[in-house]
Amino acid sequence: MYKYILLPILFLTINLNCLSQQIHYYSDNFYGGVTGGGFNPGLSSITTTVSLNIPNNATIRKALLFATSSKFFIQEKFLDSINITLNGEIISIGQQNAINNKYTQIYGFSQDDYVEYTTLIKDITHVSSIQNQPTINITSSMQANLPAVWRFYILILYDSNVLSKTSIDVYINNQDYLPQLNYSLIPSYNISYSEDVGLVINTGDICDTINDGSFVSVNSSPIGLIGGNEFNTINTSCSSPSGNFYYENNTLNGLTDDTSDSLMNGTDAIANIRNYGTSIPTEVNFIHQAQSHSSSKTNIVDQLFLTYTSPCDTFSTTLTPDTTICYGETLQLQATGGVSTGSTSGYEWLAISNPAALNDLSCTDCPNPIFSGDSSQVYTVRIWNTDSCSVVKPISIGVSHPSEIISSTFNSVCSFSTGKIKMQDVPSNVVQFGAVNKNGDTLTANSANTFNGLSAGDYTLFYIDKFGCSTDTVVKVEPVINTKALFNAYPKKGTAPIYINLTNQSQNATDYSWWINDAYQGNSFSGFWADTSGTYNIELIAWKTDSICADTVSFTVFIFDSLVASLPNVFTPNNDGVNDYFNVKVNLPVSYKLSILNRWGNLVFENAGDLTKGEHKLWNGETKSGEIVTDGTYFYKMVFGLDRESIDCELTECEVVKQGFVDVRK
Known part of the structure; x- marks a missing residue:
């Protein structure tokens, strides 16, 4: 029950992507002829012949190789490429030739039975082995299973x-x-229906005309039932009909098992349709002969060709050739030959597989749009000569995204350069790769894609692909550090001023760098004076030969202030403005208690409180009762209390007692 609900929903999602019935890929109008033929080897390795017609006095104007790339829907990607031979010359065709018109075939009820296709088109105009050859011998490779590339068709236009x-x-x-x-086929040119009008199809998986054939009709007129194995692949199951033909001098001609009459039948996949109505578009329909059959959704039409005679004049056009650019670049396109008419600007650009890709063109009705997309696209441009005469030309724009660089690194023992970097999974389209060290030198890998004998540090790895596109990344060869930085500081704390002795105890090191509070002190350093209180962060960096292999150690020394108090030994409280007070000067904030005694030991004055740093007037010579004391010698005792939060009482006494004698003179 679950499968039957899931699969129709999945198919509907796929079907929504089909925004049109067919892609108008190419058109031309010229003096000469057209010939084509195909074969479907399936997954087998087969050598066969495609018969063509190319007159001795003709030259190839355009030659296109069509193929179909297939995979199960659940597989991640199509086959990258396959090599075939054309008259002994090896030709590679694969995803670089895809136009990404993905379409789906269903032949069961499991997702494993959904096959996805895309069309591959390769321009073989200049392949030397096909020049002026009436037959082309083709050899395809064995392919064990999907994904695969098959259903080949060769179309050649020749000038004469x-x-x-x-x-x-x-x-x-x-x-x-x-x-x-x-x-619905809309031709590029007016059709002369007094001459032959050829409809040619290339199909797949139409196995026979017993249970699996397709009825064909043109403009609602039935023209036959097609299906079966082509003459050149009779040993391959379901090779299906391919139209083998040529058209020249206004006449459609069949080749091998195809006939140029008005009907299609079995593997005869061409028909002269001039008598089936002159309406535009030409409607071509395929109906499975047994729609309730389990294979009724497997009959495939890959390409349709319409060839005819037109009263339209020939005219010259040009188009930027197929090009690959690097990701992030733009490309100026250029088409010529268009003529502005009452209804057109002379140019109409379309995106083949993704209509949204039109947004990557700066204009769609001009001869020279700028492409700024970030993924590969295939466009067509229709170039108008009159309202009813135009040509359609394709252009493939590749956007190269060099693959992510994957590597592994091996550590380097300091001073011995034992590090390595190994590049992994180097892409097949890479023409150069390397590593650049910190000095800017480019290093070359050995046959195992490994860079050997590396010291520790950063290296820039890079790829350059066949299109000249590059990518890079920075990797680090980590050092194996045998050096041990170590020193001793003595004392580790104290009160200023104090000298701190430093002893270097580092192991396996030859070079040093000393720092105190981020200030460089040199490479040889044995100690320093701490004149003021504070924290002193001492750092030693030690290495052997290469500073990247350094080891670091640090230690913080705490230095505190000690109390300095200045007390007078004489003062004159006579109000003359000079030395009228018992002044006390301290270098730290303190609390205090002051006691003054006469020579008989009697207390004459006392005071207590907090002092800030600086000088303070603590006694003006008066007794507790407010009388001025007599001249003489007096004994004082002053107790200072220091802030325990800012002073280390293990190093500095947090209670200091000062006592002595002071002379009072008026």
């Missing part, structure tokens, strides 16, 4: 000044597979 004009439109499927498939 002795042939009449030929028009061609190329359409790529852009819809998931259902029992009924509908395509």
Whole structure:
């Protein structure tokens, strides 16, 4: 029950991404002809022949290799690439050629039975082995399972000044597979229906015409039932029909098992449709012959080709060639040959697989938009010559994101340069990679992608891919430090002023750096005077040969102030403004108690309180009763109490007693 609920929802989500029935990928109008043919090897290794028609006096104008990349829906990615041979020349085709028109086939009730496809298109115009060859021998590789690349088709446009004009439109499927498939084909040029109009299809997984065929109709007129194995892959199950044809001098011609009549049948996948109505668009429909059959959603149409004669004049156009840029760069595109008409600006840009990618172009109705996207895209530009005559040209823009650099590091024993960096999973498209040390020197790895003999420190690793795009990252070779920084400070605390002795006890070190409170003291340092109270943070950095392999140790010495009190031995309380008081001067805030006794030991004055740092007038010579004492010698005793929170009472007495004699003279 759960599966039957989940799968239709999943399919609906996929189907919403199909924003159009087909992609109008390419068109042209020129003097010459068109020929094409294909085969589907499945997963087997097969060598076969595709028969084409290229006159001796013709030159290849455009040659396109189509393929279909397939994977199960639950798999993460399509196959990167596959190598095939064309007349002995190796050709690679894969994800770099994808137009990302992902569509889905369902043939069961499990997610494992959902197959996802995308179209691959490779320009092989200049491949030397196909020049002026009427047949192309193709060898495909063995592929054990999905993901895979298969269903190959070769389309060649050829120029010839002795042939009449030929028009061609190329359409790529852009819809998931259902029992009924509908395509609306809008040609780029006016069609002369007095001449042959060729409809050619390339299909897949249409196994036979008994239970698995597809009925084909054009503008609601039935034209046949297709299905079965192509002539050139009869040993492969469900190789399916591929239209083998050529069109020149206004005439559609069949090749091998295809006929140029108005019908399709079995593996005959071409038809002359000029008599099926002149309405635009041309509606082409495929209906599975047994819609209730378990395989009714497996019949696949990969490409459709419309070739005909048009009264439109030929005209020259140019377009920026396929290009790959680096992530973060922009690309100026340039198309020429368009003519502004009453209804168009002469240019119309479209994004093939992702309509939102149009936002990556600075304009969509101009000849020279600027591309600023951050992912690879395929666009088409329709270039208008008149309101009813235009060409469609594709351009593939790759955006290279160099892969993340993955590496492992091995520590270096200080002074011996035993460190290593090993690059892992170096991408296949990397043409250069290396490491740069702190001196700016570029290092080269050995055959195992390892940089050996490294000292400790930071290294910049970098990749440069075949497009000239680069990425880098900084890694650190950690030091194995055998040095031990150590010193002794004596005393570890005290009262200012005091000399602090330092003894260097470091092990396995040759060089040193001494610091006190972040101030450099030199490389040889045995002690210092602490003249004022405070904290002294002493730091020693020790290393052997290379400072990156340093060890550090620190220690804090606490220095406190001691009390200094100045008391008079004579004062003259006669109010003449000079030395009228018993003045006391202290260097710290203190509490105090003062007692004055006469020579018989009698208390004549006492006082107590708190003093700030500085000089204070504590006695003016009067007794407790307010009388001025007589001249003579008096005994004083003064007890000072220091703040226990700011003074270490183990180092400094927190209660200090000062006593002595003072002469009083009037």
